[in-house]
Amino acid sequence: MEERFDSTYSEAGYGSGSIGVGSKPALLIIDFQKAFTLPESPLGGSDLVTKAVNNTVPLLNKAREVNIPIFHTVVAYREDQQDMGLWPKKVNSLSLVQLDSKWAELDGQLRAEKHEIVLTKKMPSAFFNTDLLSLLVTKRIDTLFVCGCTTSGCVRASVIDSFSYGFRTIVVEDCVGDQAEGPHRANLFDINNRYADLLTSYTVMQKMEVLYDAK
Template identity: 45%
Template sequence: MAGALDKNYEKAGYHARQSWGHRPALVLIDFAKAYFDPDAPLFGGQGCQTALENSAVLADAARAAGVPVVFTEVKYQPGGSDGGAFYAKVPALSCFDAGTETQELAPPLEMKEGDILITKQYPSGFFGTSLASTLHFMKVDTVLLCGVTTSGCVRATCIDSISHGFVTLVVEDGVGDRAEEPHRANLFDMSAKYADLLNTQDAIAYFKNLKT
């Protein structure tokens, strides 16, 4: 069965590699304390922790190379009156109510001068936000995604990224999920249809080569 499936994907041309551009941006998706607090309902465990640590390294490398660093955050009015059906569907989203500690950015990540913050209420960093307009104005052609969770907001942002015309790359050790199975399944599917996969060291090398 596996062999037949591989042939099916090969016949469709899935997992084809893209031509990466010369004006990338790094988008860091929803690294809130909610995913790193064992007492929080959204706690993501080691997969999310690894993504956080690698993303902190990559953010510094991006800044050093002059690559824009964009953070997304989820934030709601207390009680979720601006959260719509998504907030109603997932009660744990109350972790992102304004003023709660779990809504805050998790260390060691920190916003630095020149970084951009996009606030959202729904899974995709593009939906209902200025992210696409901001990236297009900066003439960004390639978007690298890190964040949590792989099967949720990362995937949603990935699909919208390519839909907005950006070459999209997912840093596979810079994204995480609370379980390995959805993490791996969604990486596979994003690679097949929407994005190229690379690791943190590949991304750092890509940034360094922009200077040459």
């Protein structure tokens, strides 16, 4: 079954090319906040997310070292839920992630430094009703290295919008996580075949070094 699925994609031309890395990248870290990274949270406790956070730490440090722009996102909502749209009907546990609560804080290993931008979003994509697009255009960014959670949700939605807006999109495959292995792997497979390239954090850090040395 799996071989036939792969063959069908190949025959249709999916995954036949590579987007590559441009000359002006930024690092986008999606929703690595305590609501999703701490095991005591009703939304947290995923081993895949924990591994992704741990792998993102050295990548974030490298981005800081070579002065690549860094953007973080968190999701957070009003206590009265007026800004939640239809989330309460589908994922009511998100109502716990209130503005100014600890669940809206970035994971302790990935705290933003003063010059880094933290965007609060309400919906899956990091681009939807945030300043991300205008910030990237102003900084003349051409490539996004994407980390975060979850692979099948906010990461995928952000990757599709990044691709749609014309940014070279690179998903750092060991720096994204999901609630379960199945959706994680399936969405990485699909993202790689349609919208983005998959690279390991090691490879991305090497590319960051090359870009830094070229300046």
